[in-house]
Amino acid sequence: MLAHALRRLLWTIPALxxxxxxxFLFLSYVPDPxxxxxxxxxxxxxxxxxxxxxxxxxLPRLFNASPRDVRARAEEIVAAIDRGGPDADEGRRxxxxxxxxxxxxxxxxxxxxxxxxxxxxxxxxxxxxRRMGIEGVDDAAAPDRAVAFWTRFWxxxxxxxxxxxxxSAVSRLVRYGSSSRVGDLIELDTFVLDDxxxxxxxxxxxxxxxxxxxxxxxxAHVTGKDDRILPGDTLDGARACVDRWHSxxxxxxxxxxxxxxxxxxxxxxxxxxxxKWAYEAVTHRFGRPQxxxxxxxxxxxxxxxxxxxxELAARxxxxxxxxxxxxxxxxxxxxxxxxxxxxxxxxxxxxxxMLGVLAxxxxxxxxxxxxxxxxxxxxxxxxxxxxxxxxxxAPTAQQSASLSLAISADHVRAATARGADRARAVFVHALRNxxxxxxxxxxMEGPMALGGAFVVERVFDLxxxxxATILAVQQRDTGWLMAISMIAALIAALVVVAxxxxxxxxxxxxxxxxxxxRSRR
Amino acid sequence: MSHALVAWRRLAKSRRAVFGLVLLGLLxxxxxxxxxxxxxxxxxAVGPHGIAILPGVxxxxxxAARSRAEIELLHRDDAxxxxxxxxxxxxxxxxxxxxxxxxxxxxxxxxxxxxxxxxxxAPRATVACDHxxxxxxxxxxxxxxxxxxxxxxxxxxxxxxxLGMLLGVALGGLAGYExxxxxxxxxxxxxxxxxxxxxxxxxLVRAIERQPSALSLVVAxxxxxxxxxxxxxxAEVVRASAEDYVIAAQALGATPRRIxxxxxxxxxxxxxxxxxxxxxxxxxxxxxxxxxLGMGAESHVASWGETLAEGARDPERLRxxxxxxxxxxATVGGTYLIAAALRxxxxxxxAGQR
Numbered sequence: 001m002l003a004h005a006l007r008r009l010l011w012t013i014p015a016l017x018x019x020x021x022x023x024f025l026f027l028s029y030v031p032d033p034x035x036x037x038x039x040x041x042x043x044x045x046x047x048x049x050x051x052x053x054x055x056x057x058x059l060p061r062l063f064n065a066s067p068r069d070v071r072a073r074a075e076e077i078v079a080a081i082d083r084g085g086p087d088a089d090e091g092r093r094x095x096x097x098x099x100x101x102x103x104x105x106x107x108x109x110x111x112x113x114x115x116x117x118x119x120x121x122x123x124x125x126x127x128x129x130r131r132m133g134i135e136g137v138d139d140a141a142a143p144d145r146a147v148a149f150w151t152r153f154w155x156x157x158x159x160x161x162x163x164x165x166x167x168s169a170v171s172r173l174v175r176y177g178s179s180s181r182v183g184d185l186i187e188l189d190t191f192v193l194d195d196x197x198x199x200x201x202x203x204x205x206x207x208x209x210x211x212x213x214x215x216x217x218x219x220a221h222v223t224g225k226d227d228r229i230l231p232g233d234t235l236d237g238a239r240a241c242v243d244r245w246h247s248x249x250x251x252x253x254x255x256x257x258x259x260x261x262x263x264x265x266x267x268x269x270x271x272x273x274x275x276k277w278a279y280e281a282v283t284h285r286f287g288r289p290q291x292x293x294x295x296x297x298x299x300x301x302x303x304x305x306x307x308x309x310x311e312l313a314a315r316x317x318x319x320x321x322x323x324x325x326x327x328x329x330x331x332x333x334x335x336x337x338x339x340x341x342x343x344x345x346x347x348x349x350x351x352x353x354m355l356g357v358l359a360x361x362x363x364x365x366x367x368x369x370x371x372x373x374x375x376x377x378x379x380x381x382x383x384x385x386x387x388x389x390x391x392x393x394a395p396t397a398q399q400s401a402s403l404s405l406a407i408s409a410d411h412v413r414a415a416t417a418r419g420a421d422r423a424r425a426v427f428v429h430a431l432r433n434x435x436x437x438x439x440x441x442x443x444m445e446g447p448m449a450l451g452g453a454f455v456v457e458r459v460f461d462l463x464x465x466x467x468a469t470i471l472a473v474q475q476r477d478t479g480w481l482m483a484i485s486m487i488a489a490l491i492a493a494l495v496v497v498a499x500x501x502x503x504x505x506x507x508x509x510x511x512x513x514x515x516x517x518r519s520r521r
Numbered sequence: 522m523s524h525a526l527v528a529w530r531r532l533a534k535s536r537r538a539v540f541g542l543v544l545l546g547l548l549x550x551x552x553x554x555x556x557x558x559x560x561x562x563x564x565x566a567v568g569p570h571g572i573a574i575l576p577g578v579x580x581x582x583x584x585a586a587r588s589r590a591e592i593e594l595l596h597r598d599d600a601x602x603x604x605x606x607x608x609x610x611x612x613x614x615x616x617x618x619x620x621x622x623x624x625x626x627x628x629x630x631x632x633x634x635x636x637x638x639x640x641x642x643a644p645r646a647t648v649a650c651d652h653x654x655x656x657x658x659x660x661x662x663x664x665x666x667x668x669x670x671x672x673x674x675x676x677x678x679x680x681x682x683x684l685g686m687l688l689g690v691a692l693g694g695l696a697g698y699e700x701x702x703x704x705x706x707x708x709x710x711x712x713x714x715x716x717x718x719x720x721x722x723x724x725l726v727r728a729i730e731r732q733p734s735a736l737s738l739v740v741a742x743x744x745x746x747x748x749x750x751x752x753x754x755x756a757e758v759v760r761a762s763a764e765d766y767v768i769a770a771q772a773l774g775a776t777p778r779r780i781x782x783x784x785x786x787x788x789x790x791x792x793x794x795x796x797x798x799x800x801x802x803x804x805x806x807x808x809x810x811x812x813x814l815g816m817g818a819e820s821h822v823a824s825w826g827e828t829l830a831e832g833a834r835d836p837e838r839l840r841x842x843x844x845x846x847x848x849x850x851a852t853v854g855g856t857y858l859i860a861a862a863l864r865x866x867x868x869x870x871x872a873g874q875r
Contacts, residue, residue, distance in 0.1 A: 027728065358854055361857070363849070363850045364846055366829045446716075447717060473816060481724065
């Protein structure tokens with residue numbers, strides 16, 4: 001039976017991936033704030049492109065047949081400059097942004113262009129040379145000498161554009177740290193980003209902050225994105241900066257790296273919206289809720305939202321306590337109540353009990369909760385009690401029905417015949433047989449109680465997942481909704497397994513039957 | 522005597538079923554004929570322009586734009602039969618909307634006491650002759666909101682449950698009939714869907730919509746509801762196919778399709794109906810909870826849950842809580858009683874009793 005439970009637990013993993021896929025596909029139709037025409041009209045097109053890119057809206061949903069890596073982008077730029085016109089200007093700007101990572105794909109191809117286009121391309125590369133800080137920058141900017149400059153550059157330095165050497169330079173920088181190694185890395189420009197940001201770790205102490213600061217300096221220099229760890233920054237500030245660089249890399253990795261073979265196949269899956277989400281989920285605690293910065297001028301910048309998983313960890317216990325507490329309380333009341341109703345079957349007590357629990361079930365929890373709140377009640381205990389009221393009805397009816405079947409069983413009659421009084425016959429002999437259907441019911445109660453839990457959370461001002469979920473719906477925060485549906489599926493799967501185990505504890509005869517039924521697949 | 526007839530007779534004899542049917546029937550009639558009970562337009566107007574029956578429904582947009590005084594002006598020559606509540610669920614009684622809105626062209630046509638005689642109630646008005654239960658924070662008549670709320674509650678939950686039942690019977694029947702690969706997949710799917718919280722599915726659906734609509738709420742609830750029905754139907758079909766009468770039918774040469782449709786499926790319909798009627802009760806409560814949380818249909822659609830939410834914000838006026846609460850309790854209680862009676866009536870194991 002334990003092996004069976006373990007196998008079921010393993011099966012939840014593909015089931016969870018399935019749930020995440022379905023939910024993701026569903027949520028990919030969420031209207032994004034950037035789709036809002038009013039917002040689009042207020043924002044510059046380039047800014048809008050950047051925002052859409054950072055929300056992965058430029059990527060396909062599930063499968064990217066041709067992920068765009070730096071080689072593809074470099075070739076596009078070369079083609080654009082070759083064609084000339086307005087595309088060429090755009091290409092030049094893009095080339096400067098992509099920087100040194102494009103050089104291994106552009107410089108060897110210089111010869112294939114016509115002389116004037118070759119010159120144009122070489123001049124367009126001048127800002128990169130300036131950023132690299134190599135000598136002879138003036139040559140790179142001069143139209144007549146630029147081509148010769150870059151040909152010589154590639155002959156001399158092409159050998160340095162190897163990831164193995166970059167990796168060792170980065171590891172030396174991390175270990176010893178010195179300005180000359182920084183210079184070595186900067187001379188390769190954006191080509192080093194993959195290794196630099198790969199080595200960047202969230203710091204835990206001051207030494208870690210220094211290491212991270214050195215790496216961030218290199219990255220900030222080559223990308224022109226002025227986001228550094230300053231000497232006076234606190235540990236938290238440094239962590240936030242590292243986080244920002246990591247999310248930058250999640251978005252723009254494809255601009256600066258070239259994948260071949262297996263990496264390219266992985267890119268087909270990872271360079272998609274789902275891939276990006278899954279990557280964030282695994283490496284960055286489900287990512288942070290993305291917010292559009294609408295007012296840049298507003299003086300106090302809001303603190304960055306905490307990762308979804310942290311938020312979930314803070315809120316889930318509240319809701320779980322309410323739901324589980326309410327179910328336990330309801331069943332603790334319902335089982336004796338049902339026994340009472342069954343013992344007095346067909347009499348007034350039975351009718352009174354049944355009508356009572358029906359009235360509790362039918363009265364909306366919202367109304368009761370608000371009344372309790374007005375009367376001065378509050379806190380988790382009040383929430384549990386209010387939610388439990390609505391949950392009493394179903395188990396009471398079930399318990400009463402199954403117990404009255406069990407009471408008429410032969411062994412109970414035998415016990416009565418031997419002189420057991422009525423209470424002993426019901427509670428000792430009949431109850432155990434009647435518990436199983438009630439237990440099964442209990443495992444299905446959770447998802448139904450969740451709606452009520454959201455309501456009592458709202459009324460009693462408890463900060464559970466209900467509050468956050470409603471907020472997420474209003475702000476169309478897909479990250480939270482994804483996380484919450486995965487958690488719900490996970491808990492549901494665990495509850496099913498736990499229910500099976502509990503059933504075999506109550507009734508050992510069920511064990512073999514359950515295993516047989518489940519493994520008939 | 523057929524099984525359905527037996528069940529029907531037992532149902533008719535059951536006191537709780539009759540009580541529940543009466544309760545629910547009244548509420549359903551309220552919902553269906555909401556325009557007759559509460560509307561700014563007359564039910565019947567006979568006048569120089571001819572006979573107009575329920576003009577508020579026939580020319581809905583024309584009437585929605587008019588204030589009450591204008592409508593009264595419109596029908597001043599008619600012999601009109603007015604509804605009990607002379608407000609719709611969205612008729613706002615704003616004080617400033619009054620005298621300016623009067624048509625200037627025919628001042629002499631205005632009965633002298635008109636604007637003064639019908640004091641338009643401010644928001645949060647108390648109980649008065651005009652507004653039997655007062656108004657809500659937006660100046661809408663509470664009784665009218667409650668009447669139309671019956672339509673929302675019953676319409677939404679019946680729609681969702683019927684759709685779920687249709688899906689559940691079809692898929693559950695198919696799984697019981699096919700028994701192969703798809704059966705196993707379906708069992709697994711049902712297990713997953715059945716344990717997935719409805720409220721989260723509703724939240725997901727709400728998130729992808731620009732405008733919240735009632736239809737999507739129905740679909741969202743049905744997407745979860747079908748699993749329970751499918752589970753029941755499948756189990757019943759599987760059980761029935763081992764019964765003697767099915768084996769006898771096979772021996773007589775009936776095709777699998779005929780056996781499924783004539784012998785296995787009918788025995789599964791009973792549990793499906795019972796479960797669905799119980800489902801109506803829980804979906805009514807769920808709809809109220811969703812509206813309470815502000816994730817319901819648009820706010821111009823009246824809903825008891827929305828009124829409850831307003832009651833939660835407004836501690837002064839208890840009736841904002843009590844009235845919708847009592848209506849919800851009556852709906853849920855009535856449905857539950859019917860469902861319980863139906864369950865006992867259709868249970869063949871209890872056929873010999875009573």
